[in-house]
Amino acid sequence: MFMHNKRLQYTVRVAEPNPRLACMMLEQFGGADGELAAAMRYFTQGLGEIDPGRKDLLLDIATEELSHLEVIGSIVAMLNKGVKAQLAEGALEEAELYNMIGASSSSAKEALLFGGGPSLTDSAGVPWTAAYIDSRGDPTCDLRSNIAAESRAKVVYERLINITDDPGVKEALGFLMTREIAHQKSFEKALYAIEDNFPSGKLPGIAAYANLYVNSSQGEGDVEGPWNSGAQWDRIDDLEKTMPIDDGDGTASVKLSAADEAVATKLALRTASDRSTDPETGVDLGAGPGAGLISGEDMGAAKDIGEAIKMAEDL
């Protein structure tokens, strides 16, 4: 069960209102790596977890992330406190309000739709979606996802610190950033406290494919490194050998029943493409003399983009 105290985990002292900065801060309120995503990632894992230690850990951090959601949301509320009042009271001239809310399209939405209240959108005004949450119900996956998520959140806070010179905001962001570092450390400990944590799940891999490195992208810029070279790796440079990599023929097939087969043939015939003719098309009907480019005639096409623009100007 959750309880709440109206004091924040970290004091928020904002120097002056700034609705555009408020929208940037929303990235960590309702954004992909924001605090709601963090809280819900760990909370959903915690509910499904059966190991007592991990369950406790997940609920501890989930709860703390909710407190962080409150801190970042309070920053947003303070940065918007001026615009909220001015717009609600219609106290300024229209042009002043228009400029105040219109610093960006998300600040316009923040003001017009949300009245300056903290909204669960990111810095571009996109609503939060649970598609951000990658809990999968397997602890070795989930802990890796948590480690990655904490490292991402750390970096987004660092970026916010880099663009803000309000000292109170900077301090609070510094606290929030540091907590992500601590959380990452806890999740690392929990991952390696599972004795056999790689590969995730239970099935081992197939030996023939587990140490292959397929050099799918070639040409200048091909580089060797510990991820594709050394004793561990069998690297395939001749891609013909992987078409297919098994000893089949590289096609896809299915055994249809006779009835299905007959109908599939009927469909194929009905919609077959006649490759022997060069049909007149809608394009032939519609291309004007200036457009050129059709049926093999290049008359009217441009040599380069500059000429194309000039030709268009003449229309």
Add this chain to the structure above:
Amino acid sequence: MFMHNKRLQYTVRVAEPNPRLACMMLEQFGGADGELAAAMRYFTQGLGEIDPGRKDLLLDIATEELSHLEVIGSIVAMLNKGVKAQLAEGALEEAELYNMIGASSSSAKEALLFGGGPSLTDSAGVPWTAAYIDSRGDPTCDLRSNIAAESRAKVVYERLINITDDPGVKEALGFLMTREIAHQKSFEKALYAIEDNFPSGKLPGIAAYANLYVNSSQGEGDVEGPWNSGAQWDRIDDLEKTMPIDDGDGTASVKLSAADEAVATKLALRTASDRSTDPETGVDLGAGPGAGLISGEDMGAAKDIGEAIKMAEDL
């Protein structure tokens, strides 16, 4: 630049059509941890990457994931080959087609909207969204996200293997699952080939908060482990001490200009709540005699859910 050969990276041999299984397979075609998400995660990172080694690695694996997208999509196409033809030709009785497509709501959508072609939706019919992609433009974050993503994809393949007894499908899935293991290993190598990879980004944390463990969830089930105990950690059990954790007062404030302050006060007064009266409300107008539960009277409320159901039956 991309090139393509019509042979698959792994031969696909499907034993018989099964539109419901096809929809389950879509989880790895257009789902959150599917091959498009993998390919696009690494491809977007590769385009922005400035380290030549990592760029090559990312483009190698992105390209291979596209080949895997083709393998899993071909499995879906084969599993749907019967229903596609039968529905297009209207060859079966209506009731038979209704049953064939209606095994689940996503198989109905697969047939009705997509005509049995592989669709970029997950196993529940939800369209793929780039919200699944967590590329952040910092290599130590991105490699951790890739490691986590590979471990998730490995597990989802394992689950698909566990529910399928078609040997050809099972083999192809085994290949795809194993490649995720290999990719995870490559990304691990690339992460640790960055000498100073923790914490992500450049800013160090604030010492006072970096080794704290906040025991936010308490009560029975509180457990010690290496993630919250030992020399590394200062654990806070008395949460009063973190309200706030800094030496402020735990409130949120902003310095408003005099003009903003005046308008904010006006807004506060205009919308103030009168706490001294007990107003009549819409509920008082609308509650019927059977509903009870209002204005302090419990008449009509039920003792338990069983009684509530009986009372409702009498309406």
Add this chain to the structure above:
Amino acid sequence: MFMHNKRLQYTVRVAEPNPRLACMMLEQFGGADGELAAAMRYFTQGLGEIDPGRKDLLLDIATEELSHLEVIGSIVAMLNKGVKAQLAEGALEEAELYNMIGASSSSAKEALLFGGGPSLTDSAGVPWTAAYIDSRGDPTCDLRSNIAAESRAKVVYERLINITDDPGVKEALGFLMTREIAHQKSFEKALYAIEDNFPSGKLPGIAAYANLYVNSSQGEGDVEGPWNSGAQWDRIDDLEKTMPIDDGDGTASVKLSAADEAVATKLALRTASDRSTDPETGVDLGAGPGAGLISGEDMGAAKDIGEAIKMAEDL
């Protein structure tokens, strides 16, 4: 700041696993009227609220809704406990697992993607989105939205109660349903504790349009009621009078600068439609002899749907 205790607000006793019922329960976990939507609706309002009484109320109920999120999520976890283990361990035959997870497409996704853990999706597997949250930063709007939201959540719980015969689940749902009733009453009190709460906002309406009822839908079924008849209303039945309702001409116009006007004219001419000819079209090129229906010829078109089906069978 949030705190947590691992005991639930209401004890959850599930009689036996049932992954399909679990997915139905998700409607109140990650669905449009579920507990996350409730918690986040009130929490975002509370952060932005300036009236102390309403702020306290909103944070009280937001926090309780998080506790309810935990209760309903625990029900989901228990209902999925069997399938989670069976799938993770691959302990059953493939066909058995296939049937166990495949009761619906959302139960397949729950198992394949989420491993049976509670997911922030609704009963059809659609991820939760903050588009569900209608907080607008005006207390008389927000309280009305909260009242409406509580009444909706109450009804969804009632529907879940009606389809479940597991006594422990039924009891917990009964508790959750009743709390929505109590919350609605609190929000009603808070709305009417604002002296002047209608219309929302600050601007009065325009007298000429405020008591009009426009009878836009006519024909059989036109009915009088207190919403369109009586002293309060001026009803318009002759819709010609509202085309437009003001004394203009009902068109839309804008004053363009001369330069814009010239360019707009150029665009209009370039893309003008020649209404004087009957052009040959792509349809004329493509219609086969069986399709009929083009260029005025009805040859081949069907009299009714039965004949159409027969004609199609002959193709």
Add this chain to the structure above:
Amino acid sequence: MFMHNKRLQYTVRVAEPNPRLACMMLEQFGGADGELAAAMRYFTQGLGEIDPGRKDLLLDIATEELSHLEVIGSIVAMLNKGVKAQLAEGALEEAELYNMIGASSSSAKEALLFGGGPSLTDSAGVPWTAAYIDSRGDPTCDLRSNIAAESRAKVVYERLINITDDPGVKEALGFLMTREIAHQKSFEKALYAIEDNFPSGKLPGIAAYANLYVNSSQGEGDVEGPWNSGAQWDRIDDLEKTMPIDDGDGTASVKLSAADEAVATKLALRTASDRSTDPETGVDLGAGPGAGLISGEDMGAAKDIGEAIKMAEDL
């Protein structure tokens, strides 16, 4: 059946083009509380409604909202008429067009993707989604949702009026705003014309929980008001009493079959966390000398955010 007349319900006279203002107006065209949401909320309710009076009411207002969608869309089209022509004809220098479309990111999208035509997005460019529609098929819920929706739409129009000084736009918005007031009144009448409208649905609540107020958020700022105090309410301040509120033990459990139990135990053992050791982790491998913060050593960590920034500058 719907019919249409090309005259608008209200004449639209726009003083001059303004693509940025156009995007703000989109909030009521394709936004959460815009006219499409209104029209579709009532239309879907009207189709499912069985009470003749409410059905007529819902279809009347749904139809009028479509006429309002046309008015607001026409405002957008007029405000964009200049940019649409200039961009289509490529008539201005690139830098001028770049500035004309780039006032905000949603105005860029409006021009680049939609060519200046009215798009069903909100003011931040987010596509409209039916997730905004809260029709639930129960009249006492739906009417409350409609009342709330009308009050929200009223306020968003008021905000748009406050930021616009184009007199023709302001007048049209004043008309649209007033109609929301009138619609709210109609829906209120319809709600209270249902004799027994609270609580929604049919099941009464459980007496023991219906008048409780759970004081979940405590600390400074706790306030009494008619929503939590007075004869009607039993307030719980000692939250221990609600862990759980019933007479169980506050845990979640399910009765597993013996077979499920055995497999669940196997899973628990396989993935158990070893809490007795302090494992080396990925963080230990990756932390450089400057990062500090690991394994209990604080060397290198910063005292505050200012020092952290300085340390980062030295990297």
Add this chain to the structure above:
Amino acid sequence: MFMHNKRLQYTVRVAEPNPRLACMMLEQFGGADGELAAAMRYFTQGLGEIDPGRKDLLLDIATEELSHLEVIGSIVAMLNKGVKAQLAEGALEEAELYNMIGASSSSAKEALLFGGGPSLTDSAGVPWTAAYIDSRGDPTCDLRSNIAAESRAKVVYERLINITDDPGVKEALGFLMTREIAHQKSFEKALYAIEDNFPSGKLPGIAAYANLYVNSSQGEGDVEGPWNSGAQWDRIDDLEKTMPIDDGDGTASVKLSAADEAVATKLALRTASDRSTDPETGVDLGAGPGAGLISGEDMGAAKDIGEAIKMAEDL
């Protein structure tokens, strides 16, 4: 199977960084008509296609579109190369970085969340969704969709060319734009190489409805053209004749079983609307003296929007 070469299909030479222009370019990277949408539209069709010629065509163009995705993504990466480094290194003063990233809300998101890497969002920061893909598994539909999609992508490129004066970007866009023209021509050929391609699918239409033109929108502005006039068309101007167009009564009905009928009646009675009374409503409780507009009294309502604003100022 896919292969990749690190050389691009078209050389990208960007004159100078410009994060705001980068976001506009994203429209063709992660936008609705962007290259990912194109590639995935043709790739999903290609996987499901059974005609060898069309399959080859679709895979050819799908693969080329991936190469175009790489070109446009590389443009974005180059335009962001400065901001990416500056933000990651925190090398500029906060105010400079704030301005550099804050040109629009999507450029803020691009920097804060994606670190300047190419993101699969459109120019407003909205994530790509597979809802953009309209593959339907019927070749005559799909080819028409492809033709339309190519024409849309051509126009969006043209718009981007019109707003950019960077010569290297302009050239690359000119190449990409021209390829859409070529692709449209190929898809037109493929459509008309299917002998009987209209109407799509197999069922012919019903003769009585196939040549009707229903003049649903009337009033000034009614125009004749080849789409509604001439020998081919039967135009209905008297819409009464289409209510309904069949010889039924224009109602909707269903045959319920006796049991369903009884319950439906019970529901209707329980929720019936009492149209005979004029109930007091929540609005009556809440309207303050200044709001007017209720219960027939217009006192306090404004004559026009100007007066309304004045009245609001007095509150």
Add this chain to the structure above:
Amino acid sequence: MFMHNKRLQYTVRVAEPNPRLACMMLEQFGGADGELAAAMRYFTQGLGEIDPGRKDLLLDIATEELSHLEVIGSIVAMLNKGVKAQLAEGALEEAELYNMIGASSSSAKEALLFGGGPSLTDSAGVPWTAAYIDSRGDPTCDLRSNIAAESRAKVVYERLINITDDPGVKEALGFLMTREIAHQKSFEKALYAIEDNFPSGKLPGIAAYANLYVNSSQGEGDVEGPWNSGAQWDRIDDLEKTMPIDDGDGTASVKLSAADEAVATKLALRTASDRSTDPETGVDLGAGPGAGLISGEDMGAAKDIGEAIKMAEDL
């Protein structure tokens, strides 16, 4: 302005309730090619259109599509009429209701969330999104998109006809399907009534790239047809020639200022990958003896998927 008559455009006679079929019908109510998408596609185009003939055409068909939305929605309402009443009244035993609503996950959502009312979701329960609408503000694009959309809608109706044996539903669907055919013909006429309609927009293409066919997908299955062969086409089979296709070097570059260059170099050095060592990784820490597959040792890896499953069973 819109008007409405409560008679439908086509009489709806449903033989018996069927909530599962209702959900399938939703594909054309709230699905990607459904009637709302059609109505809104043409309505948004009509509002922005400047050619009087096309404007009239678009508003005519938009209005008719709204009438079709009403017809298909009425079919859904009738098919759900039984379940709606049974669930609202709780009139059946729980198990019966559970089965009645649970035929698919979208039928469960339809009942639980929407109470059986028509919802703007598709057949899988996914909410309608304006991402389906491809209006672009250029008439030659938009008309092509409309043609394609009508052909898609025709085919989806055909599929619904093929799976339904309710004669009344089948007839109404036949009417709706036929109207799509008629609409396609009108849009074709309007497209070809624009004299110069190809390519869309105004800029001609670059001659060198307009007639090229890039054979990106090679290998067995390469096929010639009128889309890649013949006088019109220059086909490139040797893809090396297109890396790049221009006379540059196929790389991407940007001219950075000296300041940016310095910072970019700093970033590159700080995050450089050390390719000379083979670092220990998290995988090395975590791989148990059974997992094998790491650091070059294959001990424990499986030969094939069958052996992998056996090995997993032993864990």
